[in-house]
Amino acid sequence: MHADLLIRAGLIALSVTLGGAARAETPADFLRTFEAAARQEQAGFAGFSTLRGAAFFSSTHGREWSCASCHTRNPAAEGRHAKTDKPIAPLAPAANAERFARADKVEKWFRRNCNDVLGRACTPAEKGDVLAYLMSVR
Amino acid sequence: MHTMKRLALLLTLAGGAGLAMADKDEHRYNISNPTYKAECASCHIAYPPGLLPARSWRALMAGLDKHFGTDASLDAPTAARITAFLEQNAGRDRSGSATPVLRITETRWFVREHDEVPARTWNSPKVKSAANCTACHVDGDQGNFSEHGIRLPR
Numbered sequence: 001m002h003a004d005l006l007i008r009a010g011l012i013a014l015s016v017t018l019g020g021a022a023r024a025e026t027p028a029d030f031l032r033t034f035e036a037a038a039r040q041e042q043a044g045f046a047g048f049s050t051l052r053g054a055a056f057f058s059s060t061h062g063r064e065w066s067c068a069s070c071h072t073r074n075p076a077a078e079g080r081h082a083k084t085d086k087p088i089a090p091l092a093p094a095a096n097a098e099r100f101a102r103a104d105k106v107e108k109w110f111r112r113n114c115n116d117v118l119g120r121a122c123t124p125a126e127k128g129d130v131l132a133y134l135m136s137v138r
Numbered sequence: 139m140h141t142m143k144r145l146a147l148l149l150t151l152a153g154g155a156g157l158a159m160a161d162k163d164e165h166r167y168n169i170s171n172p173t174y175k176a177e178c179a180s181c182h183i184a185y186p187p188g189l190l191p192a193r194s195w196r197a198l199m200a201g202l203d204k205h206f207g208t209d210a211s212l213d214a215p216t217a218a219r220i221t222a223f224l225e226q227n228a229g230r231d232r233s234g235s236a237t238p239v240l241r242i243t244e245t246r247w248f249v250r251e252h253d254e255v256p257a258r259t260w261n262s263p264k265v266k267s268a269a270n271c272t273a274c275h276v277d278g279d280q281g282n283f284s285e286h287g288i289r290l291p292r
Contacts, residue, residue, distance in 0.1 A: 081181050083181075083207070083208070083267060084181055084270055085266045085267065085270050085273075086180075086182055086183065088180075104213075108211075111209070111211065112211060113209075115203075115209035116209050
């Protein structure tokens with residue numbers, strides 16, 4: 001009885017851990033999440049576009065930096081921080097399996113970098129376009 | 139068995155003391171905190187906490203959303219863990235200024251230590267920014283700022 005309870009508590013703790021931020025996800029999982037959010041925001045949402053994502057990635061948006069300022073125009077290549085020059089590992093999932101694998105990291109970097117590049121949060125449609133583009137890079 | 143354990147303990151203690159001395163003499167700093175390294179060494183190296191006093195680190199950690207022109211915001215529990223590590227390993231406050239110094243490069247210590255570095259080195263495209271420690275301190279990202287580890291870029 002007692003041991004049974006302990007095992008059950010352990011299993012609950014384990015599932016809480018696995019269900020938390022550390023759970024591994026795939027780029028396709030994030031794309032689905034962004035798609036659901038984009039549909040909710042705009043009724044006539046017609047899907048993501050790699051072309052739109054590529055243009056968004058390499059353009060500035062009213063401020064000094066674009067995504068490409070640090071990640072370069074080739075997301076499969078190593079980038080460099082525009083200010084500190086520190087090397088940045090490739091962003092395209094095909095070139096770097098650690099990208100778009102954890103929800104907490106994806107949330108953190110979109111939050112920070114959209115604020116730096118656009119001065120606001122990115123919309124789910126913008127995130128989805130960029131991710132679709134990054135997933136198309138081989 | 140018992141003697142071996144004691145010997146091991148003694149060696150560990152001696153090793154620890156040796157390291158602490160090396161810290162002082164050779165500009166080696168403690169950066170060994172996984173959270174600090176994971177969160178603060180993405181855009182720049184893990185700067186040694188010992189290079190700023192605790193009140194500077196507290197002020198810096200309170201303004202991460204506007205971190206020298208970029209958004210470096212963190213979730214509150216992570217920020218709290220990092221602040222604790224920085225406070226525990228912070229340097230002495232030698233600034234004498236009312237407002238905390240936020241840039242390591244603006245501390246009197248940094249300016250004095252680098253007064254022999256010529257302007258052409260600072261302006262080299264390989265250095266780019268004074269925040270780019272590893273341009274010259276080749277093992278700076280490991281907390282090692284020893285004189286022997288300096289290679290000025292050409």
